[in-house]
Amino acid sequence: DIQMTQSPSSLSASVGDRVTITCQASQDIDNYLNWYQHKPGKAPKLLIYHASNLETGVPSRFSGSGSGTHFTFTITNLQPEDIATYYCQQFDSLPPLSTFGPGTIVEI
Amino acid sequence: QVQLQESGPGLVKPSETLSLTCAVSGGLMRSHYWSWIRQSPGKGLEWIGYIHDSGSTNSNPSLKSRVSMSVDASKNQFSLNLSSVTAADTAVYYCAGGFYGSIFIVGYWGQGIPVTVSS
Secondary structure (H helix, E strand, C coil), X not given: CCCEEEECCEEECCCCCXXXXXXXXXXXXXXXXXXXXXXXXXXXXXXXXXXXXXXXXXXXXXXXXXXXXXXXXXXXXXXXXXXXXXXXXXXXECCEEEEECCCXXXXX | CCEEEEECCCEECCCCCEEEEEEEECCCCCCCEEEEEEECCCCCEEEEEEEECCCCEEECCCXXXXXXXXXXXXXXXXXXXXXXXXXXXXXXXXXXXXXCCCCCCEEEEECCEEEEXXX
């Protein structure tokens, strides 16, 4: 099974800051990695797919990069509405399986 | 605008079967993969399984023996059955749908339904 680790598990930053979250896969997953934002009581929201593709309608202050085993998610110019837990998600096709990272809580 | 809505009992007794249904509105179910994902209290997200309108399914190996899924495209809904539940199955259950023909690029989400397993 592919294991996903995320760091940090939580962070506190100020409005306007640049925030970086990393996700590490236990084996090469190419670019089969997505990032989601999850606010309490709400459904998770897709932000980035295939490691670096910004989903339609998502603000450009969100970005992702990486391939293989190491991935980075960045929020530039942090806004109050960005308070949430952020999850990375790896997926594979043969067989079709998916695992989420443990999440990173972003506070202001 | 596709919308998903979960329905089902909020309380299930241990050893019984948890049954949930997801109603899809605002679009056709065809050519999409539909998934169930859950979040246990204090924990992260866990993918349970997916179903395609063709009927093909797959599920998390850790749950596979207890999971069954079905789809009724004529009613625009799909369902999850999780058998022999224990307290560890207490969670918020989300139904979800894939974007771009993908199983796992999950762009459609229901609001989630909390399910408690308790006698």
